[in-house]
Amino acid sequence: MDNVILEKGRKIAYFSMEIGLKKEIPTYSGGLGILAGDTIRASADLGLPLIGVTLLNRRGYFMQKLDSAGRQTEHPQEWSPADFMKLLSAEVTVQIHNRDVKVKAWLYEHRSQTRETVPVLFLDTDVEGNSSEDRQITYSLYGGDRKYRLKQEMILGIGGVRMLKELGHSITKYHMNEGHSSLLALELLRQNGTSLSTVKELCVFTTHTPIESGHDVFSHDLVMELIGNNSDFEILKKYGGEHQLNMTVLGLNLSNYVNGVAKRHRQISEKMFPGYKFNSITNGVHSYTWVCSHFRTLYDKYLPGWANEPELLVRVRSIPDGEIWEAHGNAKKELIDHVNSECGTDMDYDTLTIGFARRITEYKRPTFIFSDLKRLRKVNEAGKIQLIFAGKAHPRDIQGKQFIESIFRYAEELKSEIKIAFLENYDMNLALKMVSGVDVWLNTPKRPFEASGTSGMKAAHNGVVNFSVPDGWWLEGCVEGVTGYAIGPKPEVDKSPEQVEMMELDDLYNKLEYNVIPKYYERRDEWVTIMKNSVEMIAYYFNCHRMMRRYVTEAYL
Known part of the structure; x- marks a missing residue:
């Protein structure tokens, strides 16, 4: 049974597009994923009732090859999830483009030196019954076009919340590590009768970059094409932007606690998003992992x-x-x-x-x-x-x-x-x-x-x-x-x-x-x-x- 991960009643769900746990699990590209991995490790050390949620990325980010002139080529980083984690029996669906996409989860358990464990769910659409196109949604980290990215973010946010519910978790806080997972707030609105105050109380949002390209934006045409539900679309327009869906704005509008990752970053973020109040919690690293x-x-x-x-x-x-x-x-x-x-x-x-x-x-x-x-x-x-x-x-x-x-x-x-x-x-x-x-x-x-x-x-x-x-x-x-x-x-x-x-x-x-x-x-x-x-x-x-x-x-x- 999947209730092996329910023993301690996880209360904090930490959502991140990438989580870097070890070299052999290449589901990270850089700082955001490594920070997420360090968050998991520190939470285990401290015995926090946290559960991580991310995507499986069967082909990783990419394997870099450089020739004698420094020209970079990219190659898939194939790996076997079964070598490191266990496939759970639970299954949920997310409607994308008017069809049900099946989502399963692999369980990775990070065990601390303190013997405490933090589970991480790796969401996977490479599931029997899905079309070839849908099976590939969880193949490549940051791969593909805007449509591919939005599909991934629907699986992470909507699929992640549904999977936690299916597994019997009673979550008191959903922590969005960057805007990629902001659609979890849409799912929470659905589950809570569109009560804004209830959802805001459940959500924590952390932004990680002052770079404009780091804040995902999707055209309303694309959102309507993939989400296909008028009431959901109106909610996203209301909270995510009148002219286009800005995932950061969606996270900001649906979270009671919002923070940048350094004192200076808080100031910059408040200039980028006028009218929003940011807190600041400066990042750290997991000491034991990063000491040689x-x-x-x-x-x-x-x-x-x-x-x-x-x-x-x-x-x-x-x-x-x-x-x-x-x-x-x-x-x-x-x-x-x-x-x-x-x-x-x-x-x-x-x-x-x-x-x-x-x-x-x-x-x-x-x-x-x-x-x-x-x-x-x-x-x-x-x-x-x-x-x-x-x-x-x-x-x-x-x-x-x-x-x-x-x-x-x-x-x-x-x-x-x-x-x-x-x-x-x-x-x-x-x-x-x-x-x-x-x-x-x-x-x-x-x-x-x-x-x-x-x-x-x-x-x-x-x-x-x-x-x-x-x-x-x-x-x-x-x-x-x-x-x-x-x-x-x-x-x-x-x-x-x-x-x-x-x-x-x-x-x-x-x-x-x-x-x-x-x-x-x-x-x-x-x-x-x-x-x-x-x-x-x-x-x-x-x-x-x-x-x-x-x-x-x-x-x-």
């Missing part, structure tokens, strides 16, 4: 219990500097060995190593460090540097793909001076290698488009020094020269975007040449102090345990 084995051993020795109480990382000063440096050296050796075996770059263990890894897209500015090669060469003369990149460009992001090719060209142009590597097929395992193995974690987003960012938090957990534009979480985490370094002015500076960019470039090269390099090579004790500060002042706070406690007290209770 060498630092885990160190923390276990000096800070017993840290894995379930990451606040204990505030006591990192009890660890001798030499042991911190040795643990970092071991993590760095693992990364450099991996890079050399994959890319043949002949990098060494002693050179200051800078890492940049995230989704490759325009606002992340992956080639920013190459903006002035003359100044970059001058930096390298002050002290040798080597650069490691990784990241996928969305299959339809032509500009993102061109950025990867540009990095390959810069690597060729500078190969006799600066060693540069680009690692293909960025995933959770490679991410852990990078955030623990580089010396400096570089982040150069175009402000104010970094809602939060979490990779730098992972780096700090491993004593890696952050060097980032003061946007998103880094505005809260950066104490200049103490926990790392900022690139460019604070947000409140009264300058044009062009002037800000020039200030950022100056800061990038100057701080590398006059702060980072001399400290790394000549004042190692001061460098290790910053590494410790990163753990003490960043890792102890920017973790998912703190984040989930705030969701419980501010949004769920």
